[in-house]
Amino acid sequence: MLKNLNLDDFGIYEGISETIVTTNHGWTPNAAPMGIIRKKDKLFLRLFKGSTTYKNVLSEKMIVANITWDPIVFVNSTFTDLEDSDFETEHFNGKNLVSLKEAQCWIAFECTNTKLTSEAMVTELIPIRTHIDKCILRAPNRGLFGVIEACIHATRYQLTGEDKYLRLIKAYGDIVEKCGGDDEKEAMKLLYAYL
Known part of the structure; x- marks a missing residue:
């Protein structure tokens, strides 16, 4: 310890x-x-x-x-x-x-x-x-947080098949599109492809 x-x-x-x-x-x-x-x-x-x-x-x-x-x-x-x-x-x-x-x-x-x-x-x-390994100073980015939330709802969607999770994924995807950088937008494209 x-x-x-x-x-x-x-x-x-x-x-x-x-x-x-x-x-x-x-x-x-x-x-x-x-x-x-x-x-x-x-x-x-x-x-x-x-x-x-x-x-x-x-x-x-x-x-x-x-x-x-x-x-x-x-x-x-x-x-x-x-x-x-x-x-x-x-x-x-x-x-x-x-x-x-x-x-x-x-x-x-x-x-x-x-x-x-x-x-x-x-x-x-x-x-x-x-x-x-490396110290990265980075202000919080709503795009990254949107990707993380979308991942959580995507796993719930895969488990339940409930449409409410698709709506939440879309809402977070909209935030990523508005606030995210290229990496966050690419991550959302990958997420949609996995669904």
Whole structure:
């Protein structure tokens, strides 16, 4: 456990911070957008049954939360497997920590006090290793946030088929078109193609 770690320095604030969580089991890395939940100075992750990340956390009891501003990575990791070349591996305490090469920074967490329900798991996160690659100062962009929200609604649409999620995706797509840059607009095109 890392003592005196200031989570704010890594962009993990009170509430839910959107990250790309990377895990692995054996030789296969996995990436998926996940919200890290911070309440006071406790961190949690909620995973729904059936996902690769869920299975990997049950098996390995470890995740890496990658901080990135790349909207295309958010979309691709929502709908498909990233290329092996998108990952890098570091050996730490007998485990393989898999992170995204293009992440601005990452925090590796041990998953403890895991509680299982019929639909999901909630696990407490204990930071064990950190890495800062590049410091990018960037003002919040509604386009990126629109892409992230659209990804969330797209996964719900795929699960339920309910039209309300298509309407929400379209509304966020309109925000991306108005406020986003080229990368955010390209990410929305990819998202629509996955649907």
